[in-house]
Amino acid sequence: MSGEKLERCYQCSTCTLGCPVSPAMDYHPDQIIRMVQLGLKELVLNSSAIWLCLGCETCVARCPNEIDILRVMDTLREMSLQEKRKGKERIIPAFHRAFLYPIKVLGRQYELGLILYLKLKSGDLFGDLGLGLRMILKRKLPFIPTRIKGAKRVGEIFNKTKGISGREGD
Amino acid sequence: MKYAYYPGCSLEAALAKEYDLSVRAVSERLGIGMEELPDWNCCGASSGHSTSYLLNHAIVGRNLAIAEKQGLDIAAACPACYVRLKHTRRELKENAELREKVVESVGLPYEAKYDVRHILDVLVKDIGIETIKKKVTKPLTSLRLVSYYGCFLVRPPKVVAFDDPENPQSMDTLLAALGAEVLDWSGKVDCCGGSLALTKRDIVIRLVSELVEMARGVRAEALVAACPLCQMNIDGRQDFAADPLPVFYFTELMGLAMGERNARSWFKKHLVSPMKLLTSHGLL
Numbered sequence: 001m002s003g004e005k006l007e008r009c010y011q012c013s014t015c016t017l018g019c020p021v022s023p024a025m026d027y028h029p030d031q032i033i034r035m036v037q038l039g040l041k042e043l044v045l046n047s048s049a050i051w052l053c054l055g056c057e058t059c060v061a062r063c064p065n066e067i068d069i070l071r072v073m074d075t076l077r078e079m080s081l082q083e084k085r086k087g088k089e090r091i092i093p094a095f096h097r098a099f100l101y102p103i104k105v106l107g108r109q110y111e112l113g114l115i116l117y118l119k120l121k122s123g124d125l126f127g128d129l130g131l132g133l134r135m136i137l138k139r140k141l142p143f144i145p146t147r148i149k150g151a152k153r154v155g156e157i158f159n160k161t162k163g164i165s166g167r168e169g170d
Numbered sequence: 171m172k173y174a175y176y177p178g179c180s181l182e183a184a185l186a187k188e189y190d191l192s193v194r195a196v197s198e199r200l201g202i203g204m205e206e207l208p209d210w211n212c213c214g215a216s217s218g219h220s221t222s223y224l225l226n227h228a229i230v231g232r233n234l235a236i237a238e239k240q241g242l243d244i245a246a247a248c249p250a251c252y253v254r255l256k257h258t259r260r261e262l263k264e265n266a267e268l269r270e271k272v273v274e275s276v277g278l279p280y281e282a283k284y285d286v287r288h289i290l291d292v293l294v295k296d297i298g299i300e301t302i303k304k305k306v307t308k309p310l311t312s313l314r315l316v317s318y319y320g321c322f323l324v325r326p327p328k329v330v331a332f333d334d335p336e337n338p339q340s341m342d343t344l345l346a347a348l349g350a351e352v353l354d355w356s357g358k359v360d361c362c363g364g365s366l367a368l369t370k371r372d373i374v375i376r377l378v379s380e381l382v383e384m385a386r387g388v389r390a391e392a393l394v395a396a397c398p399l400c401q402m403n404i405d406g407r408q409d410f411a412a413d414p415l416p417v418f419y420f421t422e423l424m425g426l427a428m429g430e431r432n433a434r435s436w437f438k439k440h441l442v443s444p445m446k447l448l449t450s451h452g453l454l
Contacts (some may be wrong), residue, residue, distance in 0.1 A: 020361045024373055052370070055216045056361035057253075057325040061335045068326075070219075077220050095369045099217035103229065107211040109179035118368055127371065131406050134441050135185075140402075142184045149209045153277060154229065160275040161225040 002075035008065035009033045015059035015069055025049035026088065029059055029069055036072065045080045051089035091122050104158045107148035112141045171296060172203035173245035173287070174237040176255070178398070179212050181247055186398035188436035192421035193247050193289055195430050199305060200297050204245065207236055213254040216365040227268060228275045230258035234286075235278035243285045245292050249397040250364070253322035255286040256329045288323060290396050290420065291332040294340045299347045307429040309349025313451050316355045316390040317341035317420070318381070320400040324359055335359065341420055345394060348427040357384040364399035367407075378407040382415055391447055392416045394423060405441045416444035426453060 009030070016028040026048045027035065035044050044050070050073055059069040080087060087093075098117045102110040115132065119125050135141050148154070175197075181190035197204045210233050218226035234255060237244045246252035262269045263282040273280050293302065319338050327335040336359060342352045360381060363374035381404060385393050392415055395401040401417050408414035417440070426433040426448075434454060437444050448454040 020363065020377055021366075021373060024370075052366070052373075054361055054363060054365050055220065056321040058321070058359075058361065060326040061324075070326075074219055074223065078222060081221055091369050092366070093221070096217035096221050100214065100221070100225075103212045103214060107209075109183070109212045111179075111183060111185060115368065122369075130410075131441075135406070138439055138441060140185050140187075140439070146182065148211055150211065150232070154211050154232065157228045157232065157275045158225060161222065161228045161271075 001079065002068070002071045004067050004072050005065075006033055006037055006067065006072070009037070009067055010065070012064060014062050014064065018058040018062055020056060020058070021052045021054055025052050029053070029073075032076075033067070033069070033072065036076075044076060045083065045085055046087045048088040050076045050080060051087060051092040091118075094118070094121050100158075102145065104155050105147075105151065106145055107151040107154045108146045110145035112143060113145065115141070171201065172205060172242060173292065174207045174240050174242040175204035176207050176210055176233065176237075176244050176246040176251060178246065178248035178251040180398035180402070185402060186248075186419075188422060188439040189247060189398055189401070189419045191432065192419055192425045192430075192436055195432060196293075196421050196424045196428065197289075199428055199430070200293070200301065202245075202292065202297065205240070205242065207233060207240065207244065210236065213251045215250050215254065219254065219257070224268075224271065226254070227258045227261055228272045230254050231262060231272040231280060232276045232278070234259055234262070234282070235273070235276050235280040238280055238284055239278065241284070243287055245287050245289050247289050248399075249288060249320060249322035250399055252286065252288045253325075253330060259286055260329055288330075288332065288396070290323065290340055290344070293424075294344055295332070299343055302344065302424070303347045306348055306427045308427055308453065310345075310423060310427050310451070310453065311349045313350045313447075313453070314353060314389060314391045315345055315350045315394050315418075315423075316353050316385045316388065317345055317358065318385075318393045318395045318400060318404075318417075319358050320364075320395065320397045321359070321361050323396055341394065341396065344420060345423065348423055350423070353388045353390050355384055355388045355390070357381045362400045362403045364397075364403050367399070367403050374403065375407055378404050379409075382408055385415060390415065392418055392444060394418045394420050396420055408442065410442070414442045416440060416442045416447055418444065
């Protein structure tokens with residue numbers, strides 16, 4: 001699916017050793033690659049690892065076999081969404097959906113709306129309250145969003161390419 | 171020298187306004203024309219590429235196609251936008267089938283004729299350290315800094331490729347030209363956890379505190395970033411009660427060293443105030 005030559009991986013674990021989030025993952029990046037080689041689709045697509053991957057590309061820069069591990073992770077995430085799987089890290093795909101929605105309607109990000117939406121979605125209303133207030137006091141979170149002239153076209157791009165926001169009609 | 175300036179949402183909205191203002195001020199002083207990319211849209215950041223291959227390249231492709239119409243190379247300020255633009259440009263150049271789909275959904279032609287650059291790259295390579303040095307009127311003498319590149323200025327090396335992926339030097343050289351004492355440290359290209367900033371607080375706090383400890387370990391007085399997500403993350407995620415380290419944008423320090431009068435107002439936007447530090451060095 002990703003077009004990456006996964007059979008090249010000889011399990012040196014360089015990806016996992018440099019990964020800033022591997023300690024928090026259920027399966028490490030090298031294990032994910034091995035599991036894909038073995039066709040363990042259920043375990044891979046329901047894992048927390050695919051969502052915790054930060055996309056920092058440390059593994060991509062260091063892989064001796066030039067496997068684009070981020071590309072593999074992105075493909076797995078997209079497959080997981082297409083199959084409407086409810087994995088272990090539901091807040092992260094919910095964040096992505098919430099992040100893309102303002103782009104679909106405005107063409108730009110709307111940070112305050114995104115933060116408030118996530119607060120409601122996660123039920124964690126008071127976590128980071130101090131940080132949020134500091135940011136509002138420093139006028140870092142404007143109340144009024146910006147809408148670009150081409151917002152309609154951007155919305156059409158979403159519909160045409162059937163991104164997650166487009167497909168689910170939200 | 172003229173570029174299509176792509177500020178990105180963090181700089182355009184108020185989150186990293188001080189970065190946007192300092193980029194514009196420094197560019198003007200150095201005679202770089204920054205013509206904002208007309209009607210640009212958000213690049214989708216990690217949420218775009220994490221969820222849809224086609225959508226990601228199509229929304230980023232719209233910005234690339236607008237720059238092509240403008241006839242200019244893009245100069246991006248936010249490394250997260252920069253790496254997305256670089257990735258999509260490369261993908262559309264190499265994959266004709268994808269390019270056709272993107273051109274169709276965007277409604278603009280695209281042939282990957284123009285490049286995408288980061289402002290740090292433009293400053294160091296096109297303007298040059300010597301020219302920048304000549305503009306310094308208030309050297310940052312004895313200010314002990316570490317330069318923090320983060321992920322996307324240097325990775326993946328096949329896509330961005332303007333500095334070394336493990337031990338980059340461009341920001342170090344630039345800050346040294348401003349007169350600062352630039353320290354060597356191990357955190358230069360470590361990830362701050364930015365893309366999980368709003369969803370996985372515990373992971374992000376761990377990554378930020380590791381970076382800050384490394385910076386303290388070499389006795390740095392502040393970190394210097396080129397990315398709004400890194401800057402906001404480290405600026406906001408330190409323990410405010412435990413003498414946190416300020417995090418500057420490299421362009422803010424350039425402005426300060428060049429005698430930009432508005433610099434003081436940029437520093438007021440920081441969550442960890444750098445005022446005391448700068449005053450103690452006689453810089454404010």
